[in-house]
Amino acid sequence: MSERDQLAGLFLTGTRNTVVSWLLVGVLGVNLLGGIYLGRYESTLFSAVAIVIILAPAAVFRDPTIVPPWYFIGLICLPVLWETFAPQPLVTAIVPNLVLATLGLLIAVELHRFTSLRLIPWFAVLLTVLFTLAMAGVLNVFRWSADVLFETRFLLDGRSQDAINAAVMIEFVYATIAGLFGGAIFYAYFRYVTRHPHPQMSVPMTPQEDPPDIKAVSLSNRLGVSSVRQVQLVRLMQGGLVVVLAYGLWTLELPVVTNALIALSITVIPAVMKGDLKLAVDPGLALWVTSAVFLHAIGTAGLYDAFGPWDHLTHTLSATVVGAGGYATLRAIHIHDPAIHLPRWALFAFTVVFVLAMGVIWEILEFIVDQGALMLGIEPVLAQHGIDDTMLDMLFNTLGAVVVATWGTVYLTEVAASLAAQLENRFGTAERDQ
Numbered sequence: 001m002s003e004r005d006q007l008a009g010l011f012l013t014g015t016r017n018t019v020v021s022w023l024l025v026g027v028l029g030v031n032l033l034g035g036i037y038l039g040r041y042e043s044t045l046f047s048a049v050a051i052v053i054i055l056a057p058a059a060v061f062r063d064p065t066i067v068p069p070w071y072f073i074g075l076i077c078l079p080v081l082w083e084t085f086a087p088q089p090l091v092t093a094i095v096p097n098l099v100l101a102t103l104g105l106l107i108a109v110e111l112h113r114f115t116s117l118r119l120i121p122w123f124a125v126l127l128t129v130l131f132t133l134a135m136a137g138v139l140n141v142f143r144w145s146a147d148v149l150f151e152t153r154f155l156l157d158g159r160s161q162d163a164i165n166a167a168v169m170i171e172f173v174y175a176t177i178a179g180l181f182g183g184a185i186f187y188a189y190f191r192y193v194t195r196h197p198h199p200q201m202s203v204p205m206t207p208q209e210d211p212p213d214i215k216a217v218s219l220s221n222r223l224g225v226s227s228v229r230q231v232q233l234v235r236l237m238q239g240g241l242v243v244v245l246a247y248g249l250w251t252l253e254l255p256v257v258t259n260a261l262i263a264l265s266i267t268v269i270p271a272v273m274k275g276d277l278k279l280a281v282d283p284g285l286a287l288w289v290t291s292a293v294f295l296h297a298i299g300t301a302g303l304y305d306a307f308g309p310w311d312h313l314t315h316t317l318s319a320t321v322v323g324a325g326g327y328a329t330l331r332a333i334h335i336h337d338p339a340i341h342l343p344r345w346a347l348f349a350f351t352v353v354f355v356l357a358m359g360v361i362w363e364i365l366e367f368i369v370d371q372g373a374l375m376l377g378i379e380p381v382l383a384q385h386g387i388d389d390t391m392l393d394m395l396f397n398t399l400g401a402v403v404v405a406t407w408g409t410v411y412l413t414e415v416a417a418s419l420a421a422q423l424e425n426r427f428g429t430a431e432r433d434q
Helices: 006-010 015-038 041-061 070-085 094-114 121-150 161-192 227-251 254-267 269-275 283-306 309-336 344-376 387-411 413-427
Strands: none
Touching: 006 094, 006 121, 006 161, 015 041, 015 070, 041 070, 041 094, 070 094, 094 121, 094 161, 121 161, 121 344, 121 387, 161 344, 161 387, 227 254, 227 283, 254 269, 254 283, 269 283, 283 309, 309 344, 309 387, 309 413, 344 387, 387 413
16 A cells, blocks of 8 residues: 555645745735725635635745645635636636635645544545535525624625525535536546645555544434334334325325425335345434434425424434434545544534535525426425525534534444445455555
């Protein structure tokens, strides 16, 4: 196995790179001062954060030559340069989101260098794509929250709820495109570009020693209900979903039928995972998943309209299921590949990022289905109800992610271990130079 730290290649040696990089940092500095003078808070915050991220290694080592490639810093500066010199503003949000992706990659590499976190290129790029989507959601939640709490006008600027929501959904689509495009660029950079990494940024790529592991806890034992009773509850909810399906067919309500069918399909996933994939799924976890989809399905049969908070409950519970899947996958990769080390704080943070990214993708899916149904003149299977509803969904998604990352991980330890064993059986020992 190679012991090279490939991520160190994001910080280069060379006089030309140093000079050009610092000139571009100067552009960000001018934009920072201009933002303060003109009271442009977003511009000021962006420039300050970008400068800190770019120059953190140089500041830590007191060496001004430790800077990223000038063309990556140029990409970060592109919105500033475009706004200053271009006759027309940027048409889409793809470039600003590419900037987010670039900053996300720099953060990942710097955490890899200065903390116990250890990454390899493909995994760092994957996290960067998820970070781009998550930050698109977080930034809009912050803008909406500021408008609601402090009467600013970042999003709530007098347009209708649906118009603002559509604009945000289009921005989410651009963030997805930018994340995937940026990920492809970064992966190609690590794989194909010849680099002379700065020696100060390299770290030994030896397996990290884990702290005492999280002790596995059976969720079934913690519920205070026998495993047999838990299985019976799962079967009862599956029967309820069949009733909801029959109701949807009787009333010819396509959303109810579709959601009931999807929910029924999801309820059999734990059994498939346990039987065919040999993963450790106890009845409590199956009950967890089934409860989430059951509550959502019966919501489509009338509870969403009759009881407003029902939507928040189902989003939170669904987010915990998504977070559980994200945590188990991250933990399995950590166990499987000795070159990847995810300390507990990183597992917590990446689980939240995963859920936020999946929340953005879900909102895009809802928007596409909703708009498609309107164009076809049929009732939408998934519907959105304005920007307030979307932002509240994102907030409750975050709550669900934090709940899983804080309290739910002990119940997923065995699932992650068995998933790692499946990766080992299928792919063998991971190579560090991939």
